[in-house]
Amino acid sequence: MSGFFKNIHSIPNPTFVLDEELFLQNMRVFDALQKQGGVQVLCALKGFAMWEVFPLMTNYLSGGTASSLNEARLIHDEMGKKAHSCFVVYNQEEFNEVQQLSSHITFNSMSQFERFRKELRKDVHYALRINPEFSNVDFEQYNPCVEGSRFGVTHEELPSVFPSEITGLHFHTLCESSAQDFKEVLDVIESKFGDVLHQVKWVNFGGGHHITKEDYDIDLLSSLLKNIQRKYNIELFIEPGEAIGYNAGYLIAKVEDVVTNKREKTAVLNVSFAAHMPDCLEMPYKPEVVGENKEGVEITLGGNTCMSGDFVRGFRFLEDLQIGETIVFKDMAHYTFVKTTFFNGVKHPSLGLWTKSNEFKLLKSFSYEDFKYRLS
Template identity: 30%
Template sequence: MTSTDSQPGLSGLATPYYLVDECRMLKAMQRIHYVQQRSGAKSVLALKCFSTWCCFDFMRQYMAGTTSSSLYEARLGYEKFGGETHAYSVAYDDDELKQTLKYCDKIIFNSLTQLDKYQSNVPANVSTGLRLNPGLGFSRYSLSDTVAKYSRLGVAFDQLPDGLESLIDGVMLHMNCENTSYSNFSAQLDWLERHLAGLLAKLRWLSLGGGVAFTRDDYALEDFCLRLKDLSDKYQLQVYLEPGEASVSQSSSLVVTVLDLVDNGLPTLIVDAGVETHLLDVLIYRFAPALEGATAIEEHELEAALAQGKTVYRVCGRSCLAGDVFGNYVFDKAIAPGHQLVFTDVAGYSMVKKNFFNGIKMPSICHRDIRGKTRLIKAFSYETFRDFLS
């Protein structure tokens, strides 16, 4: 199977490899920039989702900076991206906070206890924020439901003390995961205003977090911009968005090679990568990643597809994990060992989560710039594996 990504410069590269493509990223970047122009809302890249910094020179033309979840991410954003550096952590220790304050211009605390403990350590040139938990949000998965009952993420509205505005400059809410509905998001803001209008009027900035799929083709982008501008104007706030997946959706591929074809009643392709090792979210959230030249089908559809004579394969990784399964697919044509397969949308939460389980070869990272020039950025060796642990 020939990949559309297999252009000159990649033909001799050994798989597996990730290919990060600025040409494919451009549409999302342009929409992010458009939102800032139309609404005034600035976007900061969520490094927890995507930290492949070979693209940062390109991305900083469209985004205001980065937001982090740890000291290392904050430092990476400061050193490699520039612009605004927002720092957040579920919990800081003394040394991490001291180090983080060297790199950020906004520090966001997760709890009132951390705010009380560390607010006096924050220098005058760093803005202080607090994460709130509105108890209202959107997620299809319990694993990513930040506003669930007993959530440790942020301070509940009914726990906010009087005079909070004297301690902080802004608040951050992260209440969405893959929310594709503008009407749902707008209703969240309506609810937020009903419960928090008094505080918002006394703050300087408001971060609405990530998980809002506003760079999709079918998203109500104009309504989104107008709603954000209205919110900003009403309360005289700088509004921030923290797109992760929305920044890099459809921008990157994982290219693999079929090593074996096993048929124990269901033709199964074994590729030179793994789900747990290289596309961990596929395993966690149990979905089949998009695959070039193939259509994913559900388990209950297998028997019918096979009976109809369709070209069906289960695609699996080569780790010893029984559940190392990318998915079941109907292909456009027959596949054999030696063919390459291309998973077409793997930027978000893949490279940041890759690991050395089973000692499987780590995919290289390749970069295609906006001019179409492709280069190998990083290759991983046995020594990388060896030195990772001790």
């Protein structure tokens, strides 16, 4: 990435930039996991959907997971594969096309399965999303098994005779989770749904696996997967979202103003946490910025929308930030440009790729027309 920082002022500002070499490092981790653990890795488009690199991705991954018809279309068009579709809810108008675009379809509830039961096709593999009523995710907003959750079928909701049309199970209980977290969930799954695991042919272990994080225990994950495969003789899938683009991208921004109120100094940027980095406010978390220090001048970074809460506190730099200074946010390739908005009509960051040949490739710049024609 030395070339990236050396040439950063030649890149449009603001821009989300994916580093191709860092992205390839993640892909190699998944490739090794597939070979070691006997699992098929799918890219969850809800977390990462930069389709420019889908052809590159398919050299390493087995396909993609769709949560909507648009995502299923994108997998078909840009990966050249059928989707593993797991929608929260299907509707009558779209279901036929979803089936045409999908190799695997997961129903979130028994009522959804019953609604479309007579329309199922022989060339599609169907599953139920199950809810083990257990998760070790601390933050409730990201816990799909919280009490009263709309996600998945509990064991007590399963019919006494398991439907013959259902050949798979699907569960998603993790978020930024370790292999040990997965083991704890797996123990609960086996205790509650072990009888069903013996009846199905495939299982999707969902997302939330922090596989490309530096201290992730790949050996433990591989061991768990191989044991499940041997014990139940089933085909295995996982569908990471965050881990696909983890630490592989940046958001380049710029200081446009510096304001002081009482003792709090805020550098107002040409990007928005609310519109361009929403997870920073939803989780919430403080993103890392290149050039930060543990000590120094404490500065709040503020977004450029009129939302009062569009700021994040707690950044420290050796010196005061100056108007025109470039700010580079780290780890901005997942759950960022898939969630951005045109709120306030503020300029949307461009999308770009820093190639392994050390060149910048502009993929998309956004214009007034992009803003206008989202409205009517």
